[in-house]
Amino acid sequence: MFSKIKTIGKPNLSESISSNYVKLVSHCTYGVTGTVSATAFDPVQSLLAVATDAGDISVFGQPGVEVVFSLQKPVPIWWTRIVRGIYLVAIDTLSNITVFSLDTKQQLSVFSAPGKITAAEADPALDWLFYGLANGEVCAYDIDRGSPSPFKTNNLLRKSNAVANRRGTSAVSPILALKLHPRDVSCLLVVYAEAVLVLSLAQSTIIQTLVYSVPPGAPGGSMSSSHTHRYPRALDAVWHPNGHHILSVHDDSSLVFWDTDSGTLILARNLSESNINVPRSSVSISPFSNSETSSSTAIATKAYWCSSNSNTMDTQLIVIGGQVAGLALPGVTIIDFGPSPTISVTSFKSMASYYSAPKRQRTIPSPGIDPNSVPVDVQIFPQQTPHFCGTADPNYILVRYSSGELCAHSFPDGSPVNMERMFPPSLTWPESPISCVGGCTVPRDQWLGIMAGQPHVQPVCTGGAPSGRKLRRLQTRNVMYTGHKNGVLRFWDASYAEIDDSQPLRIDLTLPLSRADNVAVSHVSFSGLTLEAAVAASANEVVLYKIMKAKHHRPCDPISSDSIHMFDASHGIDKSIKEGFMPICILKPAEPDVQVSCLVQSNIGFVAVGYFNGTVAIVDRRGPAVIFSERLAALFKSSRIRRSAPQAIEYPTSLEFSITVVNDEPYSSIVMLVGTSEGRLATFRILPVQGGGFSAELVDEMHACDDSIIALCPYNSETGNSTIATPEVMAQLGKSVIVPGAIAVISGSEIRVVKPAKSKLSHKVYSASGLPQQIGGPIVNAGLCTLRMGGDSVGLVCISAKGNAALISLPGLSTVATSKVPESFRNDLQYPFTQRSSILISGDIMIQSGVSQGLFLSIWNTQTAEGVAAYGQKGDQLYDPLKSFVPRPTIGTIQWIAGRQYISIADLDELLGGSKRPKSKAAIEEQGNKRSDGRGGKVNAGQYQSKKGTWNFSNMQKSLNESMNNVEEQSNETFKSIGEFFEDQKTSFAKGVLKGKMGL
DSSP, X not given: OHHHXXXXXXXXXXXXXXXXXXXXEEEEEEEOSSOEEEEEEETTTTEEEEEETTSEEEEEOSTTOEEEEEOSSOOOEEEEEEETTTEEEEEETTOEEEEEETTTOSEEEEEEOSSOEEEEEEOTTOSEEEEEETTSOEEEEETXXXXXXXXXXXXXXXXXXXXXXXXXXXXSOOOOEEEEOSSOTTEEEEEOSSOEEEEETTTTEEEEEEOOOBOTTOOTTTTOOOOSXXXXXXXXXXXXXXXXXXXXXXXXXXEEEEETTTOOEEEEEOXXXXXXXXXXXXXXXXXXXXXXXXXXXXXXXXXXXXXXXXXXXXXXXXXXXXXXXXXXXXXXXXXXXXXXXXXXXXXXXXXXXXXXXXXXXXXXXXXXXXXXXXXXXXEEEESSOSOGGXXXXXXXXXXXXXXXXXXXXXXXXXXXXXHHHHSOGGGGTTTSOEEEEEEEEEEHHHHHHHHHTSOOOOOSOOOSBOOOOOOOOOSEEEEEEEEETTSEEEXXXXXXXXXXXXXXXXXXXXXXXXXXXXOOEEEEEEETTTTEEEEEESSSOEEEEEEEEGGGOOOOOOEEOSSEEEEEOGGGOOTTOSEEEEEEEXXXXXXXXXXXXXXXXXXXXXXXXXXXXXXXXXXETTTTEEEEEEEXXXXXXXXXXOOSSTTOOOOEEEEEEEEEEOTTOSSEEEEEEEEETTSEEEEEEEEEOTTSOEEEEEEEEEEOOSSOEEEXXXXXXXXXXXXXXXXXXXXXXXXXXXXXXXXXEEESSOEEEEOTTOSSOSBOOOOTTHHHHHHTSOEEEEEEEEEEESEEEEEEEEEETTSOEEEEETTTOOEEEEEOOOHHXXXXXXXXXXXXXXXXXXXXXXXXXSSSEEEEEEEEOTTTOTTOOOOOOOOOBOOOTTSOOOOOXXXXXXXXXXXXXXXXXXXXXXXXXXXXXXXXXXXXXXXXHHHHHHTSHHHHHHHXXXXXXXXXXXXXXXXXXXXXXXXXXXXXXXXXXXXXHHHHHHHHHHHHHHHHHTTO
């Protein structure tokens, strides 16, 4: 009743808003759900699949293409692959194999393995998934038919005499890795801890058993001085890109090279030394010299054998871990061997020299990664072919860390690259932990002008096709920003594919701050009108930026006061950009270890910073100059206020600049509003001074709420328009413009409306407990929004900790409507991430829902609210049938002449599928079409003939292309093999003649 009496005579600013117009609608998501747990890349379709521990797989293509696949249950996914360009295969931690179609975007099959899956292998050209179990068995699954294969092997270690008789061998050993031969589909590499086996699928026999041992006195990979015979356990093994050699990785960081045909050990080395399996008289001391195996912080866990320049004999190794030269934590090392000598005529000794003396070697940096996180996987991006173990001629690699963080590097030099320039925007969310999220609006023409000056680069993913979407005809762009723990801040257009360019703008705090630690972005404020930004680091610095050309940047003079120091930041300009965010200056409090509590960058050139020690500072960017810096305790000495804790320091929690009438004066003023942790609202007036510049003075302060103020929303009490300061209104201050104002003050449990600088409430407030109960939790953010229908109607939108929303009328503060977040996202919303949100004047809401994901919502129900522009629904296409698949390489002629048994893919299908293997889905569909057309009479027959003719022509053309590719490849292989054969014969003949002349 009291609220109604107070509002008599005041206009209802929310009169046109109906409860039917209010409904939280999801437009799109950014980032990924959960933590990244596996990745896969198909260079033919140019698609990247990113799986998470939440049971989702996001498939990315060209800018604007993103489709999310979800398991039936949210179970973590630890392995995923794209097979034949159309199948997406995933294995979860419950050992379920799930197959999706990239064409129909539907789930095709689910299979529960007969045991715990510990290793998996799928070739991009085959229909089969090989998986190893914890009991040591190898099984196969038919991806195309969606059924298990009758093929199965028992624990192969029991068949190996070299391992079975060794003391200490486990009776049941899990399979650690499976790798198919890059040229021979019948050859499978099976990795156990005790040995690495080469299995012939055609003969069902073990071809080679590779057992690595370190004799007494040999240092081994751990550089130990042990005098016992050791058998380091295998962790991984990979093929040479041509299959000539095998590399095994062991738990003492040994990298062991083997000959495939003979099983001969060519060389054992680690990252620093070679011949580590040879006894020595003395062993150099290392950090791991007192243990038989290296420390877990330096174990080499995985390796990838790459080839470059389309030459499979020019190879590089990527090794995860294995650093024994004093590094505290494992990294990723690239070893470039360079072009290999001809293997058929090179002795093992010469090959050992080749592998022991690489051209170059470097451990690639991991800037901004959590120092306690270790690399666990590397995703390689081949440029053309998916074959040769998926490592042929890559130009980029993506390192995944145990924390879920990602770091991209160019290859083979290993230099870090900016992910936002090469990868989909959603992958920048999990790159480094999110520390700050927000949004703002920027005039459309101004934003397009900014993006026009940005460099354009070819993205890694170019596949798929985006769906057509309805574009919103608004004069502003929605710009979302994300701040990360590594000091990187990104701004990008979140207007839902209104433009094709999706590359964000970038700020890197490590450059002006000249350090890489303690640089997490804690607060961001951006003015879309003046293109100025203020960014706070987790320490205590605030860096001021402006979008401009580098040549127009000028350094500023350092300034110091009793509480704030200002330094020039021109040294932090990114030399790689010509136009973008340029650092202007750095603000730092004089008192050490004082962090920023709140921050605002105004549209009229002022910046306000609040600190946890109670200090409020105002900076005029036109100097720049510090025009005000005082502690609230000194300003509020004479005021009495009830404190929540006797010793608590009152500090600023919310800041805003406004232009409004103060104390019923006949003119408007520039005011700064300060909300505090004790619920107090302070009003400061910004005044010009003689000689240029400005000053600030406290006008009044009042007790507005019973707890901490989280938002301040100034608005025109007659029109409802926002009174946040703008250059246009500031230019009219000399004409004594009148802007009647009111302020909505929001805390976690209260909303109050007051007039500027009045100690007495002009309107008693909304119920202290009713609203939080209606929206399910305390209020975490609030903002004004406008519904443009004939006349403008304004309301106050409040967001709860659970992501639900309420629209409150002004000035009456009655609840117009409440709405819950869409059901499909309710389980994704996590507190306190929901505190990081922004509410735009258009009614759009940007909110962080989890560790690496954000939601883009709207408060307006677009189906009932006329005049509210709607977004289109995503229906992106992923699979492109016109992209021809690259034929799988085969063994050379000399290998075939030497007696190597070769089977084709068709032979393998018959071997694994058996005689009762069902027909493929495509064949069944084609047969059904024939029957249907045959029953359709003459008209249908004519239609069938037309379809059949088109089908035959396309397939005939495809078959002809594949046949020509096969002929060309086989011819090249034949001529190459014949050349190697004759070179071998010439060498043998020369050696025979030389021996004859020497009497040997």
